[in-house]
Amino acid sequence: MIAMPSPDTIRQSISRMGASAIARGAGLAMRVPYLRDALIGSVLRRLDRSYEHVEDDSELLTNLRWFGGHLRPFLDRLVRERPAAAEAILRFLGTWICDMQRRTEGVRNGQPMPCTVVIELTDRCNLNCPGCYANSSTDGHDLSYDQLRAIIEQVIDMGVTLVTISGGEPFLREKRDRVISRLAAEFPERGFLVYTNGTLIDAQTADRLAAVGNVFPAISVEGFEHQTNARRGHGVYQATRKARALLAERGVMCGFSATVTRENAEAICQDAFIEQRIDEHDMFGWFFLLQPIGRSPRVDLMPTADQRAMLRETINRWRAEQRPIFLGDFWNDGPLVGGCIAGGRYYFHIRANGDIRPCVFSPVTCGNVFDILEGRSDHASLADFIRDNPVFRAYRRHQAEITDRNRPCLLIDHPQAFRNIAGQPTCRPDSTMPPGYLNGKIAAAIDVAAEEWAGRSAKLPPFATETSPAVEEEMNEMQPTS
Incomplete structure (x- = not known):
């Protein structure tokens, strides 16, 4: 008998999905609650990694991560209230991340x-x-x-x-x-x-x-x-x-x-x-x-x-x-x-x-x-x-x-x-x-x-001061792989 992987094992695998795999796998994940949750986490982690083109700009990197830390409630509500749209959005975000990687190279080349x-x-x-x-x-x-x-x-x-x-x-x-x-x-x-x-x-x-x-x-x-x-x-x-x-x-x-x-x-x-x-x-x-x-x-x-x-x-x-x-x-x-x-x-x-x-x-x-x-x-x-x-x-x-x-x-x-x-x-x-x-x-x-x-x-406070603790914990939960 072939042993089925546990839900935790599947979650771990999804959390390490590449951007192109996110785009392809959104439809399947939308049909299984614990897979949806894992896929959203993977998207947020991949978005965080896509900021590599601004690593030399600490202020911008802080602001982007602060903003990314507040996306989870939107994505959770989207999955709950509009599952069909959520599939398209997650597929779109997978494409966005792939294109972000391509844009990073272009920006580095002055394009x-x-x-x-x-x-x-x-x-x-x-x-x-x-x-x-x-x-x-x-x-x-x-x-x-x-x-x-x-x-x-x-x-x-x-x-x-x-x-x-x-x-x-x-x-x-x-x-x-x-x-x-x-x-x-x-x-x-x-x-x-x-x-x-x-x-x-x-x-x-x-x-x-x-x-x-x-x-x-x-x-x-x-x-x-x-x-x-x-x-x-x-x-x-x-x-x-x-x-x-x-x-x-x-x-x-x-x-x-x-x-x-x-x-x-x-x-x-x-x-x-x-x-x-x-x-x-x-x-x-x-x-x-x-x-x-x-x-x-x-x-x-x-x-x-x-x-x-x-x-x-x-x-x-x-x-x-x-x-x-x-x-x-x-x-x-x-x-x-x-x-x-x-x-x-x-x-x-x-x-x-x-x-x-x-x-x-x-x-x-x-x-x-x-x-x-x-x-x-x-x-x-x-x-x-x-x-x-x-x-x-x-x-x-x-x-x-x-x-x-x-x-x-x-x-x-x-x-x-x-x-x-x-x-x-x-x-x-x-x-x-x-x-x-x-x-x-x-x-x-x-x-x-x-x-x-x-x-x-000139009197405005800093745009962002910290990343959401809940999201920061999720980001650090496991080290993503390429």
């Missing part, structure tokens, strides 16, 4: 190695929110499925693991030709994070997203129901609640996206806000500071320096309290990622008209992806463009000169650096740049905000 790209499916939207850059062009644009596939194939070669889809409203395209679910099915080992207002997600759409498993809608909120309806329109909040319920019922991992303004910062920083987001099925959330670009920008709605600091400390407190939700802060998480990630360092942006931009919020363009795909460019590939384009190179050069990671952004923390870049011959304003952004009233308001944040950020 930009983006882990994500933001692709604007369309610049059309069914809403008309004030201050939004979407739908700010006079003519609507859409990327075709073939163009999207060609772009994704190239960015995967560059090391991209997470494809971020934006708009406009991306689900206008899903309604019309099922672009999102088709792409997700064609690239099953990549994650597709989709920023959406949520109003077009019906039962049929939710069914398609559940079938693929690797699409993660981030539904916009402005705070509570009152704040959301005030900016987005009457009834929008209730429509998004319905969408979240439809997605949760089918096991789709959804989350939220919150734009923080001077008017809603206090509401968003209430504990009741994050508790409501968890209660209404959100598994993750991203926070963004309102930027004065696009349609009818209002500089008086930009958050104050004190509000930006409050947001950072609130999110870090929620993390330290082990809230079972993944949280990301696009600006304040600079200490987690070594500063600004734009300019191809870790990400870049492609608009629906093909324009290539260093950042979603930088209202300039310096090339067009159609020229690359159709052989009209001096660059043979997107990778060549991101590496060699003067604007992108200038972005990364300025990033390297910034020593204060609490002030990482060229747009709002170092605006003169961005203006110098925008003045290059290969750089031109696009339809999201309002009058006065570079040298008028908006520029003056950005300068004041940058100066105020420089003073306020």
Whole structure:
């Protein structure tokens, strides 16, 4: 008789799984409770080992391990509430770790190695929110499925693991030709994070997203129901609640996206806000500071320096309290990622008209992806463009000169650096740049905000002080092998 290995032996084996084995074994492990637990532990350990590219940066390494120490409650809840999505997430994380190892080599060789790209499916939207850059062009644009596939194939070669889809409203395209679910099915080992207002997600759409498993809608909120309806329109909040319920019922991992303004910062920083987001099925959330670009920008709605600091400390407190939700802060998480990630360092942006931009919020363009795909460019590939384009190179050069990671952004923390870049011959304003952004009233308001944040950020406490003891114990429980 062949002796079966004990559960403890199996756990030990899973804990030593390599990243590629994690990606392959997620489906089996999801079906057995003690294997799920062991697999999550293995993922966390492998993530910890993937930080080897920052071993010479003790502050960044401390911050990354502190952040990783707060992922367990999110993963446990994900497995418990969305087992089908958990399988896709663990498979995606296995791919992420494999790609992180490849990115590490690229960074050591001086190559930009983006882990994500933001692709604007369309610049059309069914809403008309004030201050939004979407739908700010006079003519609507859409990327075709073939163009999207060609772009994704190239960015995967560059090391991209997470494809971020934006708009406009991306689900206008899903309604019309099922672009999102088709792409997700064609690239099953990549994650597709989709920023959406949520109003077009019906039962049929939710069914398609559940079938693929690797699409993660981030539904916009402005705070509570009152704040959301005030900016987005009457009834929008209730429509998004319905969408979240439809997605949760089918096991789709959804989350939220919150734009923080001077008017809603206090509401968003209430504990009741994050508790409501968890209660209404959100598994993750991203926070963004309102930027004065696009349609009818209002500089008086930009958050104050004190509000930006409050947001950072609130999110870090929620993390330290082990809230079972993944949280990301696009600006304040600079200490987690070594500063600004734009300019191809870790990400870049492609608009629906093909324009290539260093950042979603930088209202300039310096090339067009159609020229690359159709052989009209001096660059043979997107990778060549991101590496060699003067604007992108200038972005990364300025990033390297910034020593204060609490002030990482060229747009709002170092605006003169961005203006110098925008003045290059290969750089031109696009339809999201309002009058006065570079040298008028908006520029003056950005300068004041940058100066105020420089003073306020100098008083911030360290981003992270310690790793969660529970996770540190788990990390040290056994020595992982290659």
